[in-house]
Amino acid sequence: MALILKQQDFPTPDTRLQLTVSYGETDRMGYAYYGHYPHWFERARGQFIRDRGMSYAEVETRGVWLPVRDMAVRYLRPARYDEVITVRAGIAAWGRASVTFVYQVFGPPDASWLLAAGETVHACTSPQGRPIAVPDWLRGLFSA
Template sequence: MALILKPEGFPRPDTRLRLTVSYGETDRMGYAYYGHYPHWFEQARGRFIRERGMSYAAVEARGVWLPVRDMAVRYLRPAHYDEDIVVRAGVAAWGRASVTFVYQVFGPPDDGVLLAAGETLHACTSPEGRPIAVPDWLRSLFSV
């Protein structure tokens, strides 16, 4: 996995999700707990799909599931309690039966400091978990 550590190399189209780090998302030092980043990625990925006119549930209703096969996160600087952050998401690569999403976490938004970069590789499967080719409609949906 090649994490995208520079904003200018990020794929288009993309989405940006604004969040505020809650007290419950922090550790004793007031830093965002590392385990919350994948959840933030999931929220941004869901927004990416919704902004293209379909929900994750609607994709599944059409018989396409996208389970995570692999994930990587590079933590560069901590996000802090009560800090506004932005999670950016986009599609970086397509396989015959997979799609790779990439993420960047910035904070605070006014400074635009890159806090973390991540990637999730999703298998494209039937509801029964069998690999299927990425449908053309899904590839088209994620490209607008």
């Protein structure tokens, strides 16, 4: 996995989701707990799909499930309590039966500081968990 650390190398189309780090998402030091980043990635991924006119639930209703097969996160700087952060999501690669989403988390002091970068690889499966080829409609939807 090669995490994307430069803004200019990020794939398009992309989605940006703004969040405020809540008190409950922080540890004793006031830093966002590392385990929340994958959840923020999932929220940005859901927004990426919604921005293209469909919900995650609708994708599943059409018989396509996208379970996470692999995940990587690189933490560069901490997000802190009550900071506004932006989670950017896009698609970096397609496999025959998989799709790779990439993420960047930006935050203060000027909303352009890269706090973390991540990646999730999703298998494309039937509801029964059997691998299926990425449908053309899904590739088209995500590429629009």
